[in-house]
Amino acid sequence: MRTDLFQDRKCVHVKLDKDVHASLRAKLFQHNLSMQEVFDEFAKLFVTEDSRANRIVEQLVMRKVKEAIEGKPKKLDRSVNELDHDTLYDLIEEGTT
Secondary structure, eight states: OOOGGGOSOOOOOOOOOHHHHHHHHHHHHHTTOOHHHHHHHHHHHHHTTOHHHHHHHHHHHHHHHHHHHTTOSOOOOSOOOHHHHHHHHHHHHHHHO
């Protein structure tokens, strides 16, 4: 019987580069924080549309789009959704100014 259906929390597994993981863990240890606390806080900020969290996510989207345009190995397997569509137009405008 699945017991996770009755819990208020869900588990998330994240893969990080070993160097990033070690550095993050060391920095958080200095502040007496866990990765769980930091990722949980960021998720809450993002879903409540905090401007700082939104900026970080928008930067990641822009980076992915630029990598796709520059022909990086990552391939976009899905069709362009509305967010990607708007981001592409933003990049085109940036390049022409």
